[in-house]
Amino acid sequence: MVVTLNKTGRALTLDMLVKPKIDDNKNLQLWAVSHENGDVKSLGLIELEKHVEKNLSKPQWGLIKNAEYLIVSVENPGGSSKGPTGKIISKGLCVKVAGWESKTS
Numbered sequence: 001m002v003v004t005l006n007k008t009g010r011a012l013t014l015d016m017l018v019k020p021k022i023d024d025n026k027n028l029q030l031w032a033v034s035h036e037n038g039d040v041k042s043l044g045l046i047e048l049e050k051h052v053e054k055n056l057s058k059p060q061w062g063l064i065k066n067a068e069y070l071i072v073s074v075e076n077p078g079g080s081s082k083g084p085t086g087k088i089i090s091k092g093l094c095v096k097v098a099g100w101e102s103k104t105s
Contacts, residue, residue: 001090003030003070010056012043012064019050020089022074028089029079032060035068035094040083046072067094 002015014030022028030043041063046052056064064070071091073084080086 001072001092003092005064010058010061012054012056014046014052014054016048016050016052019048020074022048022089025077026074026086027077027079029073029075029084031071031073031084032063032067033069033071034063034066036066038068040071042079042081043070045075045079064094069093 002017004013004015005011006013020028028046028048030046031040032043033040043056043060043063044054046054069092071084071088073080073088074086075084076086
């Protein structure tokens with residue numbers, strides 16, 4: 001999975017390079033893990049689609065801004081409010097790129 005973020009509109013895009021196989025009665029949930037204290041907070045459920053776009057609230061954007069990494073877990077319907085309870089199927093470092101500009105000729 002590749003997650004990209006765009007500060008304009010606080011947009012999150014998630015591309016599943018390989019679509020995971022999960023039971024029909026399960027959901028995928030995206031989590032941010034704090035760089036400061038390791039707290040794990042939900043960014044909500046995500047659709048099992050190859051390409052997902054989601055606008056984040058200000059609190060969700062703050063979680064990602066301070067995240068060391070993001071994880072995706074398989075959860076029961078409705079997700080979990082207390083942290084991942086199911087299998088973690090994806091985990092990746094948050095890499096922040098600053099000062100980058102696209103230049104085309």
